[in-house]
Amino acid sequence: METPKWNQAELTVGQLATRSGVAVSALHFYERQGLISSRRTAGNQRRYRRDMLRRVALIRIAQRVGIPLADIRDALDELPDGRTPGRRDWEQLSQRWRAELDQRIHRLQQLRDEFSDCIGCGCLSIDRCRLANPHDALGDRGAGPRRLIES
Numbered sequence: 001m002e003t004p005k006w007n008q009a010e011l012t013v014g015q016l017a018t019r020s021g022v023a024v025s026a027l028h029f030y031e032r033q034g035l036i037s038s039r040r041t042a043g044n045q046r047r048y049r050r051d052m053l054r055r056v057a058l059i060r061i062a063q064r065v066g067i068p069l070a071d072i073r074d075a076l077d078e079l080p081d082g083r084t085p086g087r088r089d090w091e092q093l094s095q096r097w098r099a100e101l102d103q104r105i106h107r108l109q110q111l112r113d114e115f116s117d118c119i120g121c122g123c124l125s126i127d128r129c130r131l132a133n134p135h136d137a138l139g140d141r142g143a144g145p146r147r148l149i150e151s
């Protein structure tokens with residue numbers, strides 16, 4: 001697929017896919033989900049404003065760190081006139097997701113550091129679980145890996 005010229009104002013879906021590195025099917029999915037938008041030509045073909053590239057990049061980055069698509073859409077919906085985020089918008093978005101990212105990082109660090117020990121999931125499959133979680137006593141405190149959830 002042809003890479004769009006730098007000064008091309010509108011891109012075909014193939015050009016958007018080529019430049020963004022995102023499959024056409026994923027772009028169609030994003031559009032159905034209201035994350036990106038296009039206009040139709042007289043021949044009923046989609047044309048995307050060039051700045052959709054930044055929206056797509058933002059969606060991919062947010063997805064990569066685990067932000068759900070619905071949250072990404074909510075954040076993008078708050079931008080006036082559905083515009084593509086500029087520097088200020090991006091700073092606000094990252095602030096908004098910072099607390100959530102901090103929590104995820106904390107959970108991942110816990111997993112990394114405590115994965116070799118009993119996590120209180122009810123499996124009792126590690127020999128230490130019988131000492132650390134005898135008779136699955138932690139199950140009385142609720143569902144899931146109680147030690148990870150409660151720490």
Ligand code: FES
Pocket residue numbers: 117118119120121122123124125126129133
């Ligand atoms: S690891 Fe599952 S109960 Fe201990």
